Amino acid sequence: MKKKVLLMGASGSGKTSMRSIILWVYSNNPASLTSRLGATIDVEQNHVRFLGDLILNLWDCGGQDAFMDSYLTAQRATIFQHVGVLIYVFDVESREMAKDLEYYRDCLEGLRQFSPEAAVFLLVHKMDLVRQSRQETFNAKKEELQDVSGDLKLSVFGTSIYDESLYKAWSNIVHTLIPNANILSKHLATFAQACSATEVILFERTTFLVIATSTSTSQPALSSDSDSLETENPASGSLDPTRYERTSELIKAFKHSCSRVRGEFHSLEMELWDFTAVLDEMTRNTYVLIVVHDPTIETAALKLNIRMARRKFE
Numbered sequence: 001m002k003k004k005v006l007l008m009g010a011s012g013s014g015k016t017s018m019r020s021i022i023l024w025v026y027s028n029n030p031a032s033l034t035s036r037l038g039a040t041i042d043v044e045q046n047h048v049r050f051l052g053d054l055i056l057n058l059w060d061c062g063g064q065d066a067f068m069d070s071y072l073t074a075q076r077a078t079i080f081q082h083v084g085v086l087i088y089v090f091d092v093e094s095r096e097m098a099k100d101l102e103y104y105r106d107c108l109e110g111l112r113q114f115s116p117e118a119a120v121f122l123l124v125h126k127m128d129l130v131r132q133s134r135q136e137t138f139n140a141k142k143e144e145l146q147d148v149s150g151d152l153k154l155s156v157f158g159t160s161i162y163d164e165s166l167y168k169a170w171s172n173i174v175h176t177l178i179p180n181a182n183i184l185s186k187h188l189a190t191f192a193q194a195c196s197a198t199e200v201i202l203f204e205r206t207t208f209l210v211i212a213t214s215t216s217t218s219q220p221a222l223s224s225d226s227d228s229l230e231t232e233n234p235a236s237g238s239l240d241p242t243r244y245e246r247t248s249e250l251i252k253a254f255k256h257s258c259s260r261v262r263g264e265f266h267s268l269e270m271e272l273w274d275f276t277a278v279l280d281e282m283t284r285n286t287y288v289l290i291v292v293h294d295p296t297i298e299t300a301a302l303k304l305n306i307r308m309a310r311r312k313f314e
């Protein structure tokens with residue numbers, strides 16, 4: 001199954017840097033490498049395989065005015081047809097916001113004409129450059145973007161290539177492209193209950209992006225701004241809001257260390273004084289992490305539960 005993902009926004013807003021981070025999401029390339037990238041000429045395409053048979057076809061559309069004008073006229077149908085997701089990137093420090101918004105509105109029009117079902121994600125990017133209150137700046141931008149988008153249902157994220165925010169936004173974007181993502185979350189909630197777990201998280205195998213969590217009940221939980229993953233479960237009230245991204249980073253680093261000593265990573269068990277965690281393969285394309293705070297629950301029992309649940313998740 002192929003899904004077209006359009007990456008658009010003004011020249012210099014950070015699309016190509018973002019794309020490289022996304023493509024390198026499971027190698028450990030530092031963000032600083034992206035400063036060497038030049039402007040994108042017209043459209044650059046990449047394919048990313050995800051969850052075995054889901055192929056994301058990423059179109060990085062160069063943002064210089066001449067290219068934008070051409071997308072909106074001569075190339076209009078080619079660009080805007082069969083789009084699964086439009087990701088529009090705004091530089092939070094842009095000095096040409098009025099022009100950026102005008103192009104954005106024109107692109108929405110193209111999308112409405114050729115792919116009215118497409119999901120729209122807006123990234124207020126380079127948040128690391130904001131000196132004043134980030135939350136306030138983000139809220140103001142979000143409001144401005146909602147104003148020009150009419151009644152379109154938007155998902156807006158504040159992002160930067162220098163922290164986990166981009167990972168979080170991308171996880172949410174990918175979530176909308178996964179068929180039956182809601183059913184997955186429901187299964188996961190049942191599974192978490194069966195394990196008496198505080199939380200269960202499903203990761204994609206190669207990228208370790210979060211696909212579903214037992215605390216996200218339905219779509220809206222995953223489609224809003226920065227704090228969206230936390231709101232559904234009262235038990236998760238005191239948990240760190242960046243825990244998914246941080247866990248993913250840690251596991252990737254650990255996997256990387258294993259490969260450096262030619263070891264292979266299969267599973268992980270941790271028993272600490274106040275919690276137990278088990279990470280294991282769930283299906284051919286996913287890993288599951290179970291976190292339990294009940295000291296009477298043995299890791300062997302959790303692993304048995306994983307084995308028994310596998311068929312349900314294939």
Ligand code: GTP
Pocket residue numbers: 009010011012013014015016017018034035036037038039040041061062063064125126127128129159160161162
């Ligand atoms: P075009 O290809 O012309 O459309 O531009 P683009 O949107 O692809 O921009 P690009 O990715 O080339 O980034 C432009 C500059 O912004 C580069 O110097 C990046 O290093 C920088 N940049 C990208 N993301 C961030 C970020 O999150 N924070 C900061 N501070 N700089 C960033």
